[in-house]
Amino acid sequence: MEASLADWLRDRQRSMLRQMVKLVSKPGILSLAGGLPEPELFPTEQLAAAYAKALATDPRALQYGGTSERLKEQIVELASRRGIRARPEEVVLTTGAQQGIDIAVRSLLEQGGTVLLDEMSYTGIHQTAAPRTPEWLETPVDLEHGSDAEAARELLDQRKLEQRAAPDLAYLIPDGHNPLGVSVSEERRQAWAELLARHQVPLIEDDPYGLVWFEQEFAAPFKARIPEWTLYLSSFSKILAPGLRLGFMLVPEALAERIGVVKESGDLECSGLTQRAVSTVLEGDFLDDHLNHVRGVYAQRRDALLEALDRHLTPFATWTRPRGGMFSWLELNADLGIESVPLLERSLEQEQVAFLPGIAFSLPGSGAADRAKRSMRLSFSTLSPELFDGAVAAIARQVEQLATRHR
Ligand SMILES: Cc1ncc(COP(=O)(O)O)c(C=O)c1O
Structure with missing residues (x-):
């Protein structure tokens, strides 16, 4: 039925984001990739x-x-x-x-x-x-x-x-x-x-x-x-x-x-x-208490992520310091010549650590493609605070190895 699909759909690739999410959702992976809320916070x-x-x-x-x-x-x-x-x-x-x-x-x-x-x-x-x-x-x-x-x-x-x-x-x-x-x-x-x-x-x-x-x-x-x-x-x-x-x-x-x-x-x-x-x-009054709890949990995880980034990636990149939400965005310095898709492949293979490459969030042919290619989205919503240091250190290790190769 392929040929019967409407033009816009026939030409469309599967969303890169979905493909990536599938790749990084394997068990045993330390994931900064998913955009999901923390299930422990659901008011079941x-x-x-x-x-x-x-x-x-x-x-x-x-x-x-x-x-x-x-x-x-x-x-x-x-x-x-x-x-x-x-x-x-x-x-x-x-x-x-x-x-x-x-x-x-x-x-x-x-x-x-x-x-x-x-x-x-x-x-x-x-x-x-x-x-x-x-x-x-x-x-x-x-x-x-x-x-x-x-x-x-x-x-x-x-x-x-x-x-x-x-x-x-x-x-x-x-x-x-x-x-x-x-x-x-x-x-x-x-x-x-x-x-x-x-x-x-x-x-x-x-x-x-x-x-x-x-x-x-x-x-x-x-x-x-x-x-x-x-x-x-x-x-x-x-x-x-x-x-x-x-x-x-x-x-x-x-x-x-x-x-x-x-x-x-x-x-x-x-x-x-x-x-x-x-x-x-x-x-x-439930919602007020609940929102305070949700904010507290995510703020603590945000802090743990930012501390780990400060510690391990300062010479290599810049990133956002979110005042809320669930994500930080990191851009590797352009002069490193490192793209985040190969970096993800290495991080997955050698470190079992995942993130989402920035290119997944830009349009095909975007004027920002070069920037998106050396960027990544880091989600801090679902990892407990003590895991961030190891996850970021692992990414930093791979960045350092790739940077040495490019020199
Ligand atoms: C910016 C933004 N808009 C919309 C959505 C979709 O959310 P919902 O579950 O409310 O459909 C998301 C989910 O991640 C989001 O990040």
């Missing part, structure tokens, strides 16, 4: 009780049933923790933030339209936009301040000068960026907000890590700055558990019904049983 007891209660009290928990009004109110309350003032009418439930990206892309992107995004970004945006064969406009990123608003301004102003249409959408991850682990600085957030509003470019703001901050709350997201231009996405995956497959969008109220139709066309609705269970878990 609370969820077990909440699911049991939903099933015991009302068989309609298993019926088709639309959206729980109570859960929408609770989501509005959750969003207020990010400084967002929303109304229940603006909430669209999704099967995770990933479905939110898909719904937002299908709602905004024309066939052959234009997507503005970071030069290294979460691959979910690449996958969901691909069927529309878009033109990609890449914004440079740096490891301290995040997505470069000034470069985006030049791009958009130039397009306007050439009388070309503004992009159909922009996609940004304001905090705990996957894969970069960076947060967009306050100055750049403000500049981006003004730029998008001025050029009337709708923003998909992907914020699944917004409540996973460590020392200090993250700055206000775009939804709190330019709500009328923002489709905001978040999820319970990183704060409760990804297996719930429950997330949400906050959209301008005038669009909510039509965006709801896009959701419906995909999978009708989110599981009513899970909606009830999550709603029960969100009642009371």
Whole structure:
């Protein structure tokens, strides 16, 4: 049936990320590769009780049933923790933030339209936009301040000068960026907000890590700055558990019904049983204590990773110092001439240590390909703190050996 596949799919390689994840998920591997939350943090007891209660009290928990009004109110309350003032009418439930990206892309992107995004970004945006064969406009990123608003301004102003249409959408991850682990600085957030509003470019703001901050709350997201231009996405995956497959969008109220139709066309609705269970878990004080615990555990692991990087890789590379989320991004110095794919092969073979090569997060033909090729994403979410030193020392050993060969 190969020849019958739609053009965009026939020509498509399997996602490099998926191939890599498969390669590095073998037992016995010390892995900084996976992007998964720590399963020990899943509130299994609370969820077990909440699911049991939903099933015991009302068989309609298993019926088709639309959206729980109570859960929408609770989501509005959750969003207020990010400084967002929303109304229940603006909430669209999704099967995770990933479905939110898909719904937002299908709602905004024309066939052959234009997507503005970071030069290294979460691959979910690449996958969901691909069927529309878009033109990609890449914004440079740096490891301290995040997505470069000034470069985006030049791009958009130039397009306007050439009388070309503004992009159909922009996609940004304001905090705990996957894969970069960076947060967009306050100055750049403000500049981006003004730029998008001025050029009337709708923003998909992907914020699944917004409540996973460590020392200090993250700055206000775009939804709190330019709500009328923002489709905001978040999820319970990183704060409760990804297996719930429950997330949400906050959209301008005038669009909510039509965006709801896009959701419906995909999978009708989110599981009513899970909606009830999550709603029960969100009642009371549990979430506050739970979030504090989650932040504490990840912050400790982040510290262990950064200490190990400082100790073993200082002469060879630079990396992000994440203020939240689950990832750091490391770039090997260009003059070493080392690429991260062969480095991964050696690390796996000789050290049983894994990470994800940066190239997995850039588009084919990206202007940032050279940089991505000497980069890696390091996840600190699932290793216990005492394992980081050995894992990073092993990578450093392989870097040193390759560096000696290149000299
Ligand atoms: C930036 C980003 N967006 C979306 C997702 C998808 O999350 P969900 O489980 O909510 O679909 C992830 C998951 O890793 C992510 O890192």
